[in-house]
Amino acid sequence: xxxxxxxxxxxxxxxxIVSREGRVLAKSQIPTAKEAGVAGVLDRVTKLVDALRxxxxxxxxxxxxxxxxVPGSVEVxxxxxxxxxxLGWRDVPLREKLQDLLKVPVIVDNDAHMxxxxxxxxxxxxxxxxxLMITLGTGIGxxxxxxxxxHRGVFGYGAEMGHVKVxxxxxxxxxxxxxCLETLASATAMVSLxxxxxxxxxxxxxxxxxxxxAREIVxxxxxxxxxxxxxxxxxxxxxxxxxxxxxxLVGPAVIIIxxxxxxxxxxxxxxxxxxxxxxLGAWQVNPxxxxxxxxxxxxxxxxxxxxxLHPPGA
Amino acid sequence: xxxxxxxxxxxxxxxxIVSREGRVLAKSQIPTAKEAGVAGVLDRVTKLVDALRxxxxxxxxxxxxxxxxVPGSVEVxxxxxxxxxxLGWRDVPLREKLQDLLKVPVIVDNDAHMxxxxxxxxxxxxxxxxxLMITLGTGIGxxxxxxxxxHRGVFGYGAEMGHVKVxxxxxxxxxxxxxCLETLASATAMVSLxxxxxxxxxxxxxxxxxxxxAREIVxxxxxxxxxxxxxxxxxxxxxxxxxxxxxxLVGPAVIIIxxxxxxxxxxxxxxxxxxxxxxLGAWQVNPxxxxxxxxxxxxxxxxxxxxxLHPPGA
Numbered sequence: 001x002x003x004x005x006x007x008x009x010x011x012x013x014x015x016x017i018v019s020r021e022g023r024v025l026a027k028s029q030i031p032t033a034k035e036a037g038v039a040g041v042l043d044r045v046t047k048l049v050d051a052l053r054x055x056x057x058x059x060x061x062x063x064x065x066x067x068x069x070v071p072g073s074v075e076v077x078x079x080x081x082x083x084x085x086x087l088g089w090r091d092v093p094l095r096e097k098l099q100d101l102l103k104v105p106v107i108v109d110n111d112a113h114m115x116x117x118x119x120x121x122x123x124x125x126x127x128x129x130x131x132l133m134i135t136l137g138t139g140i141g142x143x144x145x146x147x148x149x150x151h152r153g154v155f156g157y158g159a160e161m162g163h164v165k166v167x168x169x170x171x172x173x174x175x176x177x178x179x180c181l182e183t184l185a186s187a188t189a190m191v192s193l194x195x196x197x198x199x200x201x202x203x204x205x206x207x208x209x210x211x212x213x214a215r216e217i218v219x220x221x222x223x224x225x226x227x228x229x230x231x232x233x234x235x236x237x238x239x240x241x242x243x244x245x246x247x248x249l250v251g252p253a254v255i256i257i258x259x260x261x262x263x264x265x266x267x268x269x270x271x272x273x274x275x276x277x278x279x280l281g282a283w284q285v286n287p288x289x290x291x292x293x294x295x296x297x298x299x300x301x302x303x304x305x306x307x308x309l310h311p312p313g314a
Numbered sequence: 315x316x317x318x319x320x321x322x323x324x325x326x327x328x329x330x331i332v333s334r335e336g337r338v339l340a341k342s343q344i345p346t347a348k349e350a351g352v353a354g355v356l357d358r359v360t361k362l363v364d365a366l367r368x369x370x371x372x373x374x375x376x377x378x379x380x381x382x383x384v385p386g387s388v389e390v391x392x393x394x395x396x397x398x399x400x401l402g403w404r405d406v407p408l409r410e411k412l413q414d415l416l417k418v419p420v421i422v423d424n425d426a427h428m429x430x431x432x433x434x435x436x437x438x439x440x441x442x443x444x445x446l447m448i449t450l451g452t453g454i455g456x457x458x459x460x461x462x463x464x465h466r467g468v469f470g471y472g473a474e475m476g477h478v479k480v481x482x483x484x485x486x487x488x489x490x491x492x493x494c495l496e497t498l499a500s501a502t503a504m505v506s507l508x509x510x511x512x513x514x515x516x517x518x519x520x521x522x523x524x525x526x527x528a529r530e531i532v533x534x535x536x537x538x539x540x541x542x543x544x545x546x547x548x549x550x551x552x553x554x555x556x557x558x559x560x561x562x563l564v565g566p567a568v569i570i571i572x573x574x575x576x577x578x579x580x581x582x583x584x585x586x587x588x589x590x591x592x593x594l595g596a597w598q599v600n601p602x603x604x605x606x607x608x609x610x611x612x613x614x615x616x617x618x619x620x621x622x623l624h625p626p627g628a
Contacts, residue, residue, distance in 0.1 A: 033429045130468065144563060146460070153565015154444065155599040164559040165593050245478040246563050247557075249458060251467015279479050285469040303412045 168289020554589020
């Protein structure tokens, strides 16, 4: 018996069949083809699941249930995708549609929630039940897991740490607010800050680079490039302080940092850990590990499979 | 059958006997006499409880259990007061001592936690199960209640919103940190800011006042005094933003503001609500009521009685 996990992203759909013990029995991906609308995406999902079924072997079949992560806000109890801007979806009854297609019970949730559940089950969060995960990318995604379950709060969307205000009158965010954490500490924010400094003629290994990527700033910092280090430290200051403020409120047992940038390890994590410790000061009674996510792009479908195995509210 | 609630403060001990339905059957208070040490305070508690027993009437007796709030950090499962600076206590096995004295099961917890439970049971938080409460006083106390129970987190002390960092390189806090919320928005912080402005000769109704109290600033603001309003708005900005950031993380169903200052009502609450709404922006899916606490100084013992009736972890 296997559990199907599906991670629908703006660019590609990733999916896998996972055993009850969390072993990935089959995995695959396919471009999302979001231009073809909901029906087009569901066609792709069907293709992907057919391919997975043929790979899964006897341990993975039949499928017992499925979980699906989508990049947007979801009414989990109704299985309704309220708004997923990157897919162009609004009010899509995804659970209903997928249950018709797949003939198994389906859980739908936000993709950041699914990734955090994946890391808790099989990644950096193993052994922990109270986890704050943030993902550094174009924006900053986040999820709060308390006592092994996603905490959703009164707004229903769970944690949105990317939009905590960390700088009065700071940069304008795409959410309409000013000084949101993601305007100062996302991968995009780092690229933008480095770009400004380069334009001003700040000497750097990165000079002359066009279409800079956050990965290059991290590599620059590892090589001792002063500009790269300063950009990274500025982001780490805001991030570490926001994480310390979150820890003062909820005291997570572990903090997990996801996204390509965090894969670089200590060059990124050390300044975040330092800023966190400095902001918490005497209030840090026990060490709170700040760890890089381990499952990369697989976290979403593995967590979705976990969610199928342990449905929220069950 | 009654439930005994005791609130041990630095100045006075307040206690009451409360029915299973939350009705206060008897209440009283006595100076703490903390100079006489733990034994002296326990003597006072014994006196107070004897007086209450004689007032309680047949509905309140016998006592079924007792709860005690103390101003400090508590290991709740062991009933141990680790550190209560205002009492001069360190590592006091208060549950054991009180169980010997009172001959009933005793729960010990932090006083801010007890006050929040009291407001949930019989005050501004009635009908809510997810509550963020902050108390504006010399410092800023706070408690987070999730699903009807105090959330304690990995550090064990629960929420410490008074020490979230809200201003880089801000004022030095007694905790050793800089820019903690309580250095900018506690009653003490308001008095200190008003004092500075008065010394600089800022014209105000408060000019010439010695030993200013926060209450006078609130009264001044109600009368339209510009200085008073500016001081209040500055505090409300930091408070509202910190509350919005907390809401983005945990999404409480209601926020309760305690402490003498909040009793003034809308003159204090309106600027906090405005700053909260502005900082949350598009992320406020549902309105989150920001309410003044209702039980005043009784919240602590009422919550302690609730805690005796519903022991944590039971």
